[in-house]
Amino acid sequence: MSFDIRSITLGSDITADDIAEDLEFLDDWEERYRYIIDLGKQLPGLPDELKTEDRFVRGCQSQVWLETDYDSDAGKLYLAVDSDALIVKGLAAIVLSALNRQAPKAIQQYDMDGFFDRIDLLSHLSPTRGNGLRAMVAKIRHQAEQLDG
Amino acid sequence: MTAKALDIHALRAQFPILDQQVNGKPLVYLDNGATTQKPVAVLDALQNYYRGVNSNVHRGAHYLSDEATGQFEGARQTVADFLNASREEILWTKGTTESINIVAQCVAREQLQPGDEVLISTSEHHANIVPWQQACLATGATLKVIPLHDDCSLDLDAFDSLLSDKTKIVAIGHASNALGTLNPVKHMVAKAKAAGAITLVDGAQAVAHFPVDVQDLGADFYAFSGHKLFGPTGIGVLYGRRELLDAMPPYQTGGEMIEVVTFEKSTWNQLPYKFEAGTPNIAGAIGLAAAIKWLNRQDRAALEAHENALLAHATEHANAFDGLKIIGTAASKVSVLSFLLDGGHPADVGMLLDKQGVAVRTGHHCTMPLMDSLGIPGTVRASFSIYNTLDEVDRLFAALEKVKTFL
Numbered sequence: 353m354s355f356d357i358r359s360i361t362l363g364s365d366i367t368a369d370d371i372a373e374d375l376e377f378l379d380d381w382e383e384r385y386r387y388i389i390d391l392g393k394q395l396p397g398l399p400d401e402l403k404t405e406d407r408f409v410r411g412c413q414s415q416v417w418l419e420t421d422y423d424s425d426a427g428k429l430y431l432a433v434d435s436d437a438l439i440v441k442g443l444a445a446i447v448l449s450a451l452n453r454q455a456p457k458a459i460q461q462y463d464m465d466g467f468f469d470r471i472d473l474l475s476h477l478s479p480t481r482g483n484g485l486r487a488m489v490a491k492i493r494h495q496a497e498q499l500d501g
Numbered sequence: 502m503t504a505k506a507l508d509i510h511a512l513r514a515q516f517p518i519l520d521q522q523v524n525g526k527p528l529v530y531l532d533n534g535a536t537t538q539k540p541v542a543v544l545d546a547l548q549n550y551y552r553g554v555n556s557n558v559h560r561g562a563h564y565l566s567d568e569a570t571g572q573f574e575g576a577r578q579t580v581a582d583f584l585n586a587s588r589e590e591i592l593w594t595k596g597t598t599e600s601i602n603i604v605a606q607c608v609a610r611e612q613l614q615p616g617d618e619v620l621i622s623t624s625e626h627h628a629n630i631v632p633w634q635q636a637c638l639a640t641g642a643t644l645k646v647i648p649l650h651d652d653c654s655l656d657l658d659a660f661d662s663l664l665s666d667k668t669k670i671v672a673i674g675h676a677s678n679a680l681g682t683l684n685p686v687k688h689m690v691a692k693a694k695a696a697g698a699i700t701l702v703d704g705a706q707a708v709a710h711f712p713v714d715v716q717d718l719g720a721d722f723y724a725f726s727g728h729k730l731f732g733p734t735g736i737g738v739l740y741g742r743r744e745l746l747d748a749m750p751p752y753q754t755g756g757e758m759i760e761v762v763t764f765e766k767s768t769w770n771q772l773p774y775k776f777e778a779g780t781p782n783i784a785g786a787i788g789l790a791a792a793i794k795w796l797n798r799q800d801r802a803a804l805e806a807h808e809n810a811l812l813a814h815a816t817e818h819a820n821a822f823d824g825l826k827i828i829g830t831a832a833s834k835v836s837v838l839s840f841l842l843d844g845g846h847p848a849d850v851g852m853l854l855d856k857q858g859v860a861v862r863t864g865h866h867c868t869m870p871l872m873d874s875l876g877i878p879g880t881v882r883a884s885f886s887i888y889n890t891l892d893e894v895d896r897l898f899a900a901l902e903k904v905k906t907f908l
Contacts, residue, residue, distance in 0.1 A: 381524065381856045382856075382903075385852075386907060389849075389907055413848040413851070413863055413864045413879070414846060414848040415878075436846055436878060437846035437849050438846060438907075438908070439848070439849050439852050439853075440848065483848065
């Protein structure tokens with residue numbers, strides 16, 4: 353198995369604050385979207401054998417797959433995501449910067465809408481966008497609740 | 502002779518929504534297949550109705566009710582004239598989807614038997630698939646599907662061989678929403694009728710582009726939505742041949758659609774009211790009639806020529822654009838350009854166009870079986886209308902050049 357979910361360092365060496373600072377520095381839409389797409393391109397995707405129905409998050413426009421792995425000793429949830437669309441994958445990477453390698457309790461308490469509002473990308477989390485991102489965040493949160501339960 | 506030149510600026514000025522900035526750029530609205538914008542004449546009709554006329558219809562107890570009823574039934578006559586039908590054959594619905602559901606419910610589910618077949622095509626919108634599919638599942642009938650040629654036109658040889666005495670209903674889109682393909686519905690209706698089938702044509706993507714005459718077409722049912730014809734949302738039309746409507750049971754029951762009610766039984770009102778339970782969308786009907794009257798005042802031949810010029814210009818651009826593939830290249834199309842960019846998921850292309858003020862639709866366009874048959878997740882769809890300009894087509898392709906630099 354070459355895919356190692358614990359090799360994804362978003363959330364530890366690149367944090368949500370780092371992403372927010374980078375995005376605040378970029379003021380025109382082109383630079384911001386090139387940055388988001390690059391984040392997505394740098395994020396390791398899921399191998400095809402992991403793109404299964406149970407990891408699938410359906411969006412109307414694009415599709416997302418989510419893999420999780422809980423380290424019960426450290427009390428941390430590891431996350432990996434993939435999408436068939438570049439921008440959605442980049443936005444998913446931004447979600448990972450906030451939630452990856454975090455404790456279930458911290459994941460449940462995290463204000464994702466507040467974060468996306470701060471980086472002026474809240475519209476992408478909107479239920480009407482249908483890009484699967486909001487459903488992905490809900491799925492991560494649901495898993496965190498079950499682990500915490 | 503070419504049609505008289507169109508004054509596109511005067512035409513656009515009647516659609517106030519078009520004059521705005523989106524993401525800091527002038528809006529280029531190319532999502533007309535999803536819904537069209539509304540001219541001032543329609544906005545005024547809605548305002549005037551609510552400001553001066555609003556009242557319930559068919560009650561007749563006071564002045565305003567008479568006035569509202571007159572405008573509401575006048576609107577029905579306007580639609581009847583628009584389709585060359587009689588007013589008893591025009592039913593108000595919420596839209597195309599409900600129109601098709603009425604026929605699926607009150608004809609298909611009532612009449613289909615195990616072994617019977619319903620014939621549709623691969624390129625149908627979900628609204629012209631799922632109601633028939635569910636009626637077939639409920640009755641033991643079978644849904645049959647006409648395949649497409651490589652250019653996404655219907656395979657009419659396959660249609661001929663699928664059509665048999667088992668075929669009870671043929672339901673076909675007049676034009677494909679996802680690809681723009683214009684289907685030879687008059688020819689198909691004639692063949693279906695000869696085989697003894699009931700015919701329905703989904704006209705949602707047709708009525709805004711060219712005149713439709715249901716007598717000439719010969720279909721038993723014709724469905725369309727007001728909001729794709731420059732009218733308001735929430736109002737649609739089902740045309741049905743009188744003999745068929747008379748024989749059908751009601752769709753919903755309640756007020757308006759009854760003649761006499763006792764606790765034991767009820768009898769039904771005459772056509773068209775038998776199918777219109779509850780207070781109808783009065784403002785919507787009046788708004789739709791305003792849209793049709795507005796359209797009737799335009800030079801429709803010139804509008805059609807203009808839309809054809811938009812499509813030809815867009816197709817020329819698309820053929821010259823490196824890495825772009827047109828999906829749906831039938832010879833006969835309404836003004837829709839569906840396409841894919843190499844390495845660009847439709848969702849990415851759509852978002853990056855939106856950032857440049859260009860509104861398109863991306864995804865499966867409510868035609869998942871069509872996308873599956875083409876082996877693609879979806880397309881980017883630019884759908885044009887009468888108020889779009891050649892300059893806007895140029896702006897779409899300039900914006901696509903920029904999108905390519907992101908992929």
